[in-house]
Amino acid sequence: MTRPYIPLNALRAFEAAARHLSFTNAAIELHVTHAAVSQQVKSLEQQLGCQLFVRVSRGLMLTTEGESLLPVLNDSFDRIADTLDRFSSGQMREKLKVGVVGSFATGLLLPRLEDFNRRYPHIELQLSTHNNRVDPAAEGHDYTIRFGSGAWHGTEAQCICPAPLSPLCNPAIARQLQQPADVHKFTLLRSFRRDEWSQWLQSMNEHAPSPAHPVMIFDSSLTMIEAALLGAGIALAPVRIFNHLLQSEKLVRPFAAEIDLGGYWLTRLQSRPESTAMTAFSGWLMDTFLPGAH
Template identity: 60%
Template sequence: MTRPYLPLNALRAFEASARHLSFTRAADELNVTQAAVSYQVKLLEERLGVALFKRLPRGLMITAEGEALLPVMRESFDRMADMLERLEGGKVRDILNIGAVGTFAVGWLLPRLARFQAGHPLIEVRLSTHNNRVDMTLEGLDYAIRFGDGAWHGLEAQRLFDAPLSPLCTPRLAQSLEAPADLIRHTLLRSYRENEWTHWFTAAGVSRPPARTHGVTFDSSLAMMEAAVQGVGVALAPPRMFARQLSSAQVVQPFDIHAALGSYWLTRLKSRPPSGAMEAFEAWLFDEVRLAYGHEA
């Protein structure tokens, strides 16, 4: 059975009209007349044999049939746009969607990413950040880089390196710190993960660590570090992720004592076979880890 021919202009007119619920605003977007949009939609309705809109005195109301068609049109146009973008310049470019913990993205990945792009000019990296909570399926991610113990259901996880925590604060605040126990007198900044300071005080040999900290809790280590730079308190964060702030002396590490509570991991869905772009990124990423830390990671 031959399927009916559906003109692209009519499909585009429907999709724009459905988003705006207005032929006039759809016409403005498509740079045509309102009459042309109305005609194209009417043509599509006649081809399909169903009404896609109810015409109202002020605007449009989409029908059940239109509601069913709209998400299919949106996905189709998005896929066409992606493919045309990949073909731009006469060469097929691969899209690589990566989600990364904000601290890792800003403090470690971004300073190195230009090297990957230079070596793989036909792979376009699309980077999003998260606070360690991510739905790879919903967000359409090829890889997610996160912090933890590597145990995530349905995911294949490869350890990148440890990121032990240590106090970081302004040089001025550090002048008042002679021993780890002195930190108890200051505002202690921490992430949403509980008991991090308790673990650190135990590692530091403080016999009576505070039962609980009374500082500020952050959902992002980046925000926590900004607070530390501004002198709000002492952050407990991985120095490896804040090398720039340490090298510029915005913050210092008053004690060479660490609490190891997890590692950074490269994760992907077990149901997602790696593409060529994914394999290239994975190989590059682990080369960078070896270059930075050797066998210490």
């Protein structure tokens, strides 16, 4: 059965009256008369064939039918308002949610975001940082930027840039490092990947640290570098991320040798369709970090 047309004004009058439980306050909000709100609600009740309000001594009270209708209208009007708010200069604004491993966010992405915002003012970029252990589905990410090999189950991945690791420390410790074996004199700072220092030392033809060697483990390169700056030990970290600290000489790279255990990747769940905003972001990211590759 075809339902009769219900004017939007009648629904808006009911929604406002239901929120205020007052025709008078609803009329003030909608800039109409008390009589106009009352008539709109009465018309709506006639079309629906049920009563939406009952009058009580202090004003109005919703009936069961009115209580059922109100949240539906609240949600609908909120969605309409949100959609209209997304139009900017004749172009609909798009939201893009990106999860970013903290080191990449602070060291490489944030300094370049002004360019992205200038090129794509209609895309509202929502960033959340993580420590490389993340659930994109649970977080609702459109894209997730991670460090690793690029192999994640159910995920498509594009390499943004390599991120080789090299020892980094403060100047005081650096002055005591004449050869690679000297790192054994200090606490070794690393991520949750157990064999990082062993691989770097083996690349220098040095023996791996003993099981009893003092080690500090971090779930964030940013926290690890803070510890290195404070003299807690020698960090094995992605050099490119911390160029600003190297240039200021707060941080020192005592040896040029590096190992490649992974890079930064732009990842998307295969189950997530690629929107126009996602295409714009991935294209910009690749052009920024791998010019000519996109």
